Amino acid sequence: MSVRHAVLGLLAQRPRHGYDLRAAFQAMVGGEENWDVKPAQIYTTLARLEKSGLVKEDSVEQDAGPEKRIYALTRAGQNTLTEWFNSGTEPDHQRDEFFIKLMIGLVSGVADPYQLIHTQRGHLYQELHKLTTQRGLSDPKKELANILMLDKVVMHLEADLRWLDIVEARLDEIQRQPLPEPESKPRGRPRKN
Amino acid sequence: MSVRHAVLGLLAQRPRHGYDLRAAFQAMVGGEENWDVKPAQIYTTLARLEKSGLVKEDSVEQDAGPEKRIYALTRAGQNTLTEWFNSGTEPDHQRDEFFIKLMIGLVSGVADPYQLIHTQRGHLYQELHKLTTQRGLSDPKKELANILMLDKVVMHLEADLRWLDIVEARLDEIQRQPLPEPESKPRGRPRKN
DNA sequence: ACAGCCATGTAACTTGTTACATGATTTT
DNA sequence: AAAATCATGTAACAAGTTACATGGCTGT
Numbered sequence: 411m412s413v414r415h416a417v418l419g420l421l422a423q424r425p426r427h428g429y430d431l432r433a434a435f436q437a438m439v440g441g442e443e444n445w446d447v448k449p450a451q452i453y454t455t456l457a458r459l460e461k462s463g464l465v466k467e468d469s470v471e472q473d474a475g476p477e478k479r480i481y482a483l484t485r486a487g488q489n490t491l492t493e494w495f496n497s498g499t500e501p502d503h504q505r506d507e508f509f510i511k512l513m514i515g516l517v518s519g520v521a522d523p524y525q526l527i528h529t530q531r532g533h534l535y536q537e538l539h540k541l542t543t544q545r546g547l548s549d550p551k552k553e554l555a556n557i558l559m560l561d562k563v564v565m566h567l568e569a570d571l572r573w574l575d576i577v578e579a580r581l582d583e584i585q586r587q588p589l590p591e592p593e594s595k596p597r598g599r600p601r602k603n
Numbered sequence: 604m605s606v607r608h609a610v611l612g613l614l615a616q617r618p619r620h621g622y623d624l625r626a627a628f629q630a631m632v633g634g635e636e637n638w639d640v641k642p643a644q645i646y647t648t649l650a651r652l653e654k655s656g657l658v659k660e661d662s663v664e665q666d667a668g669p670e671k672r673i674y675a676l677t678r679a680g681q682n683t684l685t686e687w688f689n690s691g692t693e694p695d696h697q698r699d700e701f702f703i704k705l706m707i708g709l710v711s712g713v714a715d716p717y718q719l720i721h722t723q724r725g726h727l728y729q730e731l732h733k734l735t736t737q738r739g740l741s742d743p744k745k746e747l748a749n750i751l752m753l754d755k756v757v758m759h760l761e762a763d764l765r766w767l768d769i770v771e772a773r774l775d776e777i778q779r780q781p782l783p784e785p786e787s788k789p790r791g792r793p794r795k796n
Numbered sequence: 797a798c799a800g801c802c803a804t805g806t807a808a809c810t811t812g813t814t815a816c817a818t819g820a821t822t823t824t
Numbered sequence: 825a826a827a828a829t830c831a832t833g834t835a836a837c838a839a840g841t842t843a844c845a846t847g848g849c850t851g852t
Contacts, residue, residue: 412699412700412703413811413812415700415703415707416706419708419710419711420710422707422711423710423711423712427831427832428831428832428833429831429832438706438707439702439703439706447812448812448813448814449831449832450812450814450815450833450834451812451813453832453833453834454812454833454834457833458810458811477832478830478832479832492713492714495704495713495719498722499700499701499704499723499726500700501699501726501727501759501763502698502700504695505638506605506695507605507608507692507695508692508694509755510605510608510631510632511687513609513631513632513751514609514612514613514615515688516748517612517616518612518615518616519615520612520615520684520685520688521685521688526688529691530691530692533691533692533694537694554709554773554777555706555709557773558702558706558770558773559702561766561769561770561773562699562702562766563697565762565769566694566697566759566762567694568762569759569761569762570694570758572758573754573755573758576754576758577754580747580750580751604838607839620803621803621805622802622803623803641840641841641842642803642805643806643840643842643843644839646805646806647805647839648839648840650805651838651839670803671802672803672804
């Protein structure tokens with residue numbers, strides 16, 4: 411849902427061609443490690459936007475190199491964009507794969523929840539470490555978008571880590587006063603970290 | 604990607620039919636307000652899993668009411684499930700719509716970033732308030748999954764709020780020492796909150 | 797009698813990914 | 825001469841949503 415509007419926004423800045431849009435988008439989210447938009451998506455999105463009348467082909471440049479199909483916003487496109495800005499934004503309600511994995515682990519008896527948590531914690535710490543060293547090095551020269559994205563990812567990694575601690579605490583609580591759960595016999599808890 | 608594996612996991616617990624799977628899934632994520640899985644997705648997923656040989660129709664019950672097509676895991680399904688548990692889980696790298704909205708706002712000059720932040724903060728506080736009162740009321744009687752999901756959502760809402768503060772601080776910094784940005788002339792910052 | 801739950805599905809559509817395919821220019 | 829970058833797209837697929845369609849049983 412975001413890419414569609416991002417394309418409109420970038421075209422509001424100035425008319426652009428597909429390749430340019432992709433580069434601008436990637437710069438905006440701080441590189442492909444954060445959000446790798448495939449060329450295919452840009453071009454198909456452009457085609458769809460054109461079909462919907464939100465965008466139109468402005469001109470075709472060709473100055474040494476392949477031709478560039480420049481697209482521009484239509485009035486309808488501008489309206490759609492301002493509507494987007496004026497509407498609220500849902501905080502993307504965490505359809506988190508790990509949550510599902512943990513719950514399925516608890517319920518199906520196929521995997522040990524404590525093991526899952528342990529693994530995931532390691533994973534998150536590793537990621538966090540990678541990012542914070544990255545951030546420490548090149549902070550001043552990086553662009554705003556890049557920095558903000560890093561901030562965001564770090565905040566959420568920390569939130570996930572805090573959540574894992576809470577989950578563990580809650581599981582411990584339950585093991586002290588076991589509740590009537592059918593299939594899943596509680597396993598012994600391995601040593602912490 | 605999650606629903607597919609969730610279905611496998613729930614079938615590992617015991618054979619089930621589509622309607623039952625849906626109910627179990629919804630219970631697991633703590634109700635439709637968190638993750639509303641449509642019936643259509645359950646049934647199409649089951650059909651795909653069957654075509655892939657991970658699941659097979661076990662029997663058809665009919666005891667007063669419509670017939671229930673009971674599905675069970677195949678050996679291949681069990682393998683897929685354990686592979687899933689043994690593989691790492693990416694923390695769902697925040698393809699957050701608000702981030703894009705803010706960046707496009709900054710870059711396109713169409714919307715005021717401070718206004719966007721202000722609106723979003725209000726939105727998040729409201730949500731947070733709704734959840735914490737909800738949590739305060741019925742904590743002991745609720746099921747584990749429900750509680751964990753609430754914990755998770757709250758952690759991430761708080762992370763988002765902290766992030767908004769950081770963003771504002773960074774924008775203020777830039778306004779004190781303006782950088783060479785072409786299109787977007789900085790707007791006056793409206794009063795906080 | 798009607799509403800609501802139980803239970804199943806199909807069709808059309810949207811967003812996004814993967815893989816393939818082409819070809820020119822610039823850099824090494 | 826080869827590799828990287830610029831630039832465009834198509835085809836097939838996967839996941840998910842919306843809307844539609846059907847029908848029986850249960851409670852008011």
